Amino acid sequence: MLDARKSQVITAGDARAIVCDRPSVAGSVTQRACTFCGSRVVLYPIGDALHLVHGPVGCAAYTWDIRGALSSGMQLHRNSFNTDIRENEVIFGGEKKLARALRELIPIHKPKAAFVYATCLTGVIGDDVEAVCRGATAEFGIPVIPVQSEGFRGTKKHGYSAACAALAQLIDSGDTTGIGPFSVNILGDFNIAGEIWTIKSYLQRMGLEVVASMTGDGRVDDIRRAHGAKLNIVQCAGSMTSLAKMMQEKYGIPYVQVSFFGLEDCASALYEVAKHFADLAMLERTRALVREETAAVLPEMARLRKDLEGKVAALYVGGAFKAFSLVKALRQLGMRVAMAGTQTGAQQDYEHLKELCDADTILADDSNPLEMAAWLAARDVDLFIGGVKERPVAYKLGIGFCDHNHERKIGLAGFVGMAAFAREVHATVTSPIWKLVPRRQRPGCSNTEGTP
Amino acid sequence: MLDMTPANSVERTALKINPAKTCQPVGAMYAALGVHGCLPHSHGSQGCCAYHRSHLTRHFKEPIMASTSSFTEGSSVFGGMANLQQAISTIFEMYDPEIIAVHTTCLSETIGDDIPTIIGKCQNEGKIPEGKVIVHANTPSYVGFHVTGYSNMVKGFVKYLAASTGRRSDAINLIPGWVEPSDMAELKRYIAAFNLPAIMLPDTSSVLDAPATGEHSFYPKGGTTVAQIRAMGDARHTLALGAWASEEAAIQLTKQCEVPHEVLDLPIGLAATDRFISAIAKLTGTAVPQLLEDERGRLVDVISDMHQYLGGKKVAIWGDPDQVIALTEFCRDMDMKPVHVMTGGNGQAFEERIKAILADSVPTANIKQQGDLFQMHQWIKQEKVDLMIGTTYGKFISRAEDIPLVRFGWPILDRVGHSYFPSVGYTGGLRLATQIISAIQERQDRDAPDHAFELVM
Structure with a gap:
């Protein structure tokens, strides 16, 4: 590894802080874009x-x-x-x-x-x-x-x-007449595989009106009247917090930063929104919703968890908020996280990741395929979560893969999304093909279960 | 839902809608991946490199390794020299390639970075380790299209490396054109069948169709070696397949090392493969091996068996010029009617070639270079076809108009197989023909009323 990169890689137990938020070294095979x-x-x-x-x-x-x-x-x-x-x-x-x-x-x-x-x-x-x-x-x-x-x-x-x-x-170019007191905008959800429809349905069941979704399934006329909403719900904080801040300053609309990925984060997201409106009936509706939705997916998750218990995951994603949710969601499935990296995480994000992860979890900023492939092999990872450029690296190593980026085909947000995530993780981790890849056939490999 | 294309043609002077081409650098990256131990380097903003890697990954389902100069606002003002120098040091220290193939982008071209000067400076400062090489190609995105970038990069390898020692070898050079790894392997098999020693540049077989080994190999085992490229200068002849992709490098070899060259169509389909095979036979002075005669016979046999399904079928074809020219001829020879033929690339010669191929069978065909898929969709709305042959991007039209699509060319983002099964040569022709016949028969089955639904076809 280049000396210049060493400060950008730590383990969660390290006392030193990670160096991040800086341009990639020219010449690196960075996974970042423009x-x-x-x-x-x-x-x-x-x-x-x-x-x-x-x-x-x-x-x-x-x-x-x-x-x-x-x-x-x-x-x-x-x-x-x-x-x-x-x-x-x-x-x-x-x-x-x-x-x-x-x-x-x-x-x-x-x-x-x-x-x-x-x-x-x-x-x-x-x-x-x-x-x-x-x-x-x-x-x-x-x-x-x-x-x-x-x-x-x-x-x-x-x-x-x-x-x-x-x-x-x-924003601020449309008529806000008729927007009620229980109204929100959703920021930073892009309706990949229909995720915003799931989230909207939760919010509506809580009794909330969604004025504009930015930008998933977004419509120009809705965005023009977004300044009439009473709260901004910001998911994918990296992309949209600056807009939420602007709207707070200019129109006095407060915002909450949430994540709808994983049961835990999704529930606390909904409670946080409900608490903001300080309406007892809404809070009660939210409790009922969380109870009902969680109960609907728990049995299946428990069944899937049996096979996933103790398996090891690694993740490399764009923004840090997704990393937080994924670490928690994987833990809920009984899996350990050996590596968590992001393209654009900030200092405080990595500090939070340190708290979430195990002491030996590798945290990496702006990583590259060479490093990642080495870590995946060394930690004998069973699952890699990333985007289009990471997928074939995982498969070459004989490791399961889950796309949590633009190319995911199944909605992973919300309670139902967590169940879908569990199914996807389970399907790839337990695929029989991994028993046939050379890495698992080598004598001495730590994970040789099922080797023919 | 995606059918937003009006049937009436509208005059467009400033617009491409749904492009049938992309920019030069991705072609340069593909060509460089066909050189052993080579790291393609994108001299520009990070996004270019990320996009090219992603797009190639989507097509090949393989890891694509390439580095970037990571331009910043500062580089766009002061030039990218410092970035490239830093990049060269980083690359050799971190990724240890045999060779770096630098290609430019619209940004570095417009700023006017002089790559040879920067490489020279690195050489003088000892930043290039002993035995390692750097080559470059200028690939501005605002000139030509992705195949131009491929052509420029192949020419770049020749320019920097090919040298004549004064002794002619028995080998020939083969420039394969922008074809799949599977095609490159197939071309080598053909040459080998004649026992003709050959150097093929580039060669992405065993690079972009690498087997799963349980390891991630940064530089897979395939690819033309630097030593082989050097030796191209001593070859006795160059065969360049596809004028758009391969002619420039062949001309360069003639100029630089006096290796005579000949440009052929890509050997896709029966007639073009015949021409390729007879060119090789002429070079070796031997008869065509029985093995290849048999393969040819099988292709002819299948087309004869099934020609009743093919005759008169209207087809729309688009893609890169070299591919489309050969494919149009193949379709014509199978008695199909290519009524809409388009390339996103540029070159008047394309329209002339297609016109000549279709002069007798489809004199009224729509033919266009620098077209886009919006145009193609309008043509299809104006005159419906039985089959479309082209890239994945045709799937929107295919769905809107309910016309079967045989995926062919670059990119194919939604199916697999293209990088493993060739479409060049007789066996490749057999694969193409069966894909075409199956698409037509599937459609016939789907649409047949009960009484006409046939068990035996």
Whole structure:
């Protein structure tokens, strides 16, 4: 390992603090992405907005429908719109092409709003995306919002802020008449595999009205009146806390940071929301809901836990909040966590992870496949949780894998989601294929159960 | 639900909707993965590298290793020299490759980073360990498309490494085009059947179809070695398959080392494979091995057996130019009617080639370079087809219009098999033909009324 990396890896029992929140060393095989990626994933799920990537074709091609963010209505977001910047525009500027593109798109698709994503290339050639957007807003009468997502600005984190800034331009432009006192916005859920529908159904059963969901199954008109809600519920804190803070300052809307992953976190999320409204009937409804939903999944989880008890997991995720929930959820399944890493965790996040994890759990910031593969093998891990780039590494090692990123196909949020998570973990950990991989067949391997 | 494409063509001058191409660097990354012990390096922002790795992973279901210069706001102002120098040190210290293949991005190109100067500086400062090599290719995303990047990177390897010692060897060079690892293995099998020594560059077989061993191998065992690339300068001939992907490297070998070259179509389908095989036979001066004659015979046999299902079937084809040209010819030879033929890539020659292939059988076909899938969808709405052949991205159209899709080309994000079973050569043609026939027959079965539902087909 590079000396420069050593400070970014600790064990949970270490007295020293981890070094994080700093740029990746040039030349590393980092799993991190760029600002554009961060903005694109946050805004992408708004189904009735036009998402136009102003840049070269790659930025549009790689982000075309890669996120299973479901929409209950319009699906405009699942198309890929791109100005396809060529050499000519690099020399003469791309503003005219951008203006033409908006003119060719908006009248046909009639979106409620348009987001125009700046990329490295249009940033470095100096296109004034803001000016073009202002012109288009005036011309078409819909908000055309620039997203300052030039890739070189930083990691995904910077992109989240740029996306929040774009959303802030939409908020406070709609009529809030009729929004009641028991009303919330959901921030930082992207409706992967329909998760926001689960969460919404809980909130509605508690007696709450969901004004806007940002951005899972999001709608422009809802977001425009989001400032009328009485509480912001922030999941995926890394991506959306900045927007919640802005809304608190500007509109006096308080926010709670929660996670809906895992029974424990989901229950405390709902209680925290109920407590905020200080309504006894709501609190009672919430208690009933938690009781009922937990009871519905516990027997199955107990059955699955029998096979998972003592198995070892490792996880590498984007933000730290997900890591917290996963550590707890895995413990609920009887599993130990050998490694927990994040792409964009902050100092206090890692401190919290230290408290949650066992003393020998490896905590790693901005890890790479080489390190991770070594840890997975050394700790003889049974399950790896990560995203698209981590999956094949796990399989090569003969280890089960669970995607907890964009490409998960089954909703993992809520009580039902925890049961789905348990089923998925169980299915991959106990797959008979792992008995046939060479690693498990080697004599002396610590985990040789079931070896033929 | 995803059917948002209006049938009437609208004039578009500034837009791509649902692209049928992507940018150069991913092609450079793919080519570099076909060199043994090579770490592809993306000189640009982190996102580029992350996207290319993810996309290649989705297609191959394999780990893809590549590093990035991790540009920051500062690099975009002051240039990326410091980043690349740091990267080179990091890479050799941490990942210990035999060779680093640097490709640029739109950002580093626009800033104007001069890669050879930076590499030279590293060389002078002793940052490149003894026996290790760095090569580069310029791959601006705003020029060409992903195949251009592949072509530029292959040319880059040749430019930096191929050298003639003055002694001609018996070997030939084979530039395989942007094909699957399975195809590369198949091409080697063909050459070997003639006992012809050959160096193939790149070679992603045993890299991107690596077996599960219980270990994660950062550099899998396959790939053209640096020594082999060097020896390409002494070869007696170069066969370049696919003009878009392979011609540039072949020309470079001619210029640099006076190795004569010849450009052929990708050997996809019967006629193109025949041309490939006779080119090899001409080089060896021997007859075509019986083994290959038999394989050819089987392909002809299956097409004859099933030609009643294929005749007159309208087909829409899109993908990369080299692939689409060969495939269109193959479909024509199976008596199908390619009525919509499109590539996202650029080159007027594409339209001319397709026009010539279809001159007699489908003179009114829609043919377009620099097209996109929005265009293709509109064509299909205007004239319905029986079958679509193209990348995964066609699945939206396939669903909206209820037309079967045979997945072919790059990328295929939602099925497996392409990286393990070849589509080049006669056996590859057999696989393609059976996929096409099965798709048509499945559809016939699904749509047949009870009385016409047949047991034997």
